[in-house]
Amino acid sequence: KQEVTQIPAALSVPEGENLVLNCSFTDSAIYNLQWFRQDPGKGLTSLLLIQSSQREQTSGRLNASLDKSSGRSTLYIAASQPGDSATYLCAVMGHGSSNTGKLIFGQGTTLQVKP
Amino acid sequence: SAVISQKPSRDICQRGTSLTIQCQVDSQVTMMFWYRQQPGQSLTLIATANQGSEATYESGFVIDKFPISRPNLTFSTLTVSNMSPEDSSIYLCSVGRQLNYGYTFGSGTRLTVV
Numbered sequence: 001k002q003e004v005t006q007i008p009a010a011l012s013v014p015e016g017e018n019l020v021l022n023c024s025f026t027d028s029a030i031y032n033l034q035w036f037r038q039d040p041g042k043g044l045t046s047l048l049l050i051q052s053s054q055r056e057q058t059s060g061r062l063n064a065s066l067d068k069s070s071g072r073s074t075l076y077i078a079a080s081q082p083g084d085s086a087t088y089l090c091a092v093m094g095h096g097s098s099n100t101g102k103l104i105f106g107q108g109t110t111l112q113v114k115p
Numbered sequence: 116s117a118v119i120s121q122k123p124s125r126d127i128c129q130r131g132t133s134l135t136i137q138c139q140v141d142s143q144v145t146m147m148f149w150y151r152q153q154p155g156q157s158l159t160l161i162a163t164a165n166q167g168s169e170a171t172y173e174s175g176f177v178i179d180k181f182p183i184s185r186p187n188l189t190f191s192t193l194t195v196s197n198m199s200p201e202d203s204s205i206y207l208c209s210v211g212r213q214l215n216y217g218y219t220f221g222s223g224t225r226l227t228v229v
Contacts, residue, residue: 031215032214034218042223044207044220049216091158093214101163101211101214103148105159106157
């Protein structure tokens with residue numbers, strides 16, 4: 001059974017810092033991995049999607065990497081801003097008869113960027 | 116990516132009643148899913164909404180409690196039946212066209228059962 005773990009659970013940094021959020025998964029048979037952002041009480045906004053054959057994806061100040069063989073992904077946020085404060089969720093899409101198409105989520109990392 | 120309209124955005128309901136949540140997509144999508152996010156927790160998949168047939172439920176979720184309809188490729192509903200305070204959660208609709216395009220989520224329905 002696929003399990004997704006995110007470390008740390010919470011993070012507080014001063015504005016301007018570069019930071020790394022970690023995601024690990026137990027079953028390397030994944031179709032892709034997606035990073036989401038969730039503001040309090042709101043839905044999810046997709047940030048980056050990495051296919052299983054890819055190593056990384058970039059969007060603006062965000063860079064996500066994927067090492068499928070070791071079951072790890074990182075989300076790098078450069079020059080953090082107070083507007084980056086949110087919960088960041090990592091989700092893997094299963095690959096295989098009963099798992100294809102299903103997203104399994106980590107518990108999330110709650111980020112606070114202080115002005 | 117698809118644009119999702121999910122309604123209602125929030126509701127406060129009496130225990131023992133039912134609430135139906137709607138998910139409307141601006142274009143046809145292959146896949147539609149319903150998730151639950153309990154307070155302070157991550158997302159858990161409730162079921163896959165199948166067009167024109169019964170939904171496929173995950174372990175721990177049953178049709179009598181969470182009936183789902185999907186009459187076409189742009190619309191689905193989730194009903195939370197015979198509600199109890201333990202059903203207080205955010206319920207989210209998610210859609211996808213193809214597996215390698217990733218998924219889009221609705222803005223969620225925040226349900227409080229009193």
